[in-house]
Amino acid sequence: MNTTPSPAAPAVTDPPAVSSRFSTPAPISALLLVPAGRIEVLASDRADTTVEVRAVDRVKKRDVKAAQQTVVEYTDGVLRIEVPTGVQLMGPSGSVMVSIRLPSGSHVDAKVDSTDLRCAGRLQTVTFDGALGTIELEEAAGARVTSAVGDVTVGRLAGDAHVSTAQGDIRIDEAVRGRLILRTQVGSVSVAAPAGVSVSLDAGTTVGRIRNALENTGGTPAVIIRATTVKGDITARSIRKERSGS
Structure with missing residues (x-):
């Protein structure tokens, strides 16, 4: 053996x-x-x-x-x-x-x-x-995103943004100032702003719903939102931050 x-x-x-x-x-x-x-x-x-x-x-x-x-x-x-x-004769x-x-x-x-x-x-x-x-940004003073397919998420936005995707969701968790142009063809758009910030919203969807829950829309807007989608929902809301120690 x-x-x-x-x-x-x-x-x-x-x-x-x-x-x-x-x-x-x-x-x-x-x-x-x-x-x-x-x-x-x-x-x-x-x-x-x-x-x-x-x-x-x-x-x-x-x-x-x-x-x-x-x-x-x-x-x-x-x-x-x-x-x-190089010369991609053998594929990507x-x-x-x-x-x-x-x-x-x-x-x-x-x-x-x-x-x-x-x-x-x-x-x-x-x-x-x-x-x-897929694009994920925690915090930016400004953003310009152009994509054919992919979701876009921004945690905190402190300036102008132009986001365009043919297929994908767009989400801005907190916009404190700036002009936002958010466009998708197939996907939803969600954007939030602090409750004390004045915001104007111009939104349009062909197949979907628009939900405007912004609390402060008077005065000169610090955040101007233009959001469009062909198929999807659009949501805009105000957020209130919890006080520390509460």
Whole structure:
């Protein structure tokens, strides 16, 4: 009887991340050219910017190659991250996971094909132009989003916003000021403002309901909302924050 143990299968190791770090004592602008994958941005009080790029699927050679070839540059306050697409004769480019940590108040400009964008912390303006992707912003001074398919969620908005998607829901949890143009063809629109803020609403839907529960619509509006959808509901409401210790 052969009692020689079989050789152990080689361990599968994660390909190393492409990592970069830059000194950024002030807010920066980030230009993100990521055709496919996920982008996560964390803004906080810090004096540097770090970037990590990984393959979304470590066993897919296309993803690994895309991560390894990603260009990360920083010059004169501008961070540029570009995943080269090349000549796509063999199909779409690989998918990468990009993690960015940068100073609060920075600008983010994402130009993508099929990429999700999630931003935590306080940002200045966020621009997203893509065909497919879910967009989640915790806090921004302004936003401009154009997408064919994908939901858009903003936690706190402190300025103008133009959000347009052919298919997807749009939700603004708290708009404190600015002009908001919110358009979707198939999807619902929901926007809220603090109870003490004057708001004007111009809403229209072809198939759906409009619910206006705004409490303060008199005086000069601090928030101007223009919301439209072809198929979906539109909801606008005032929110009252609980006092601490109550």
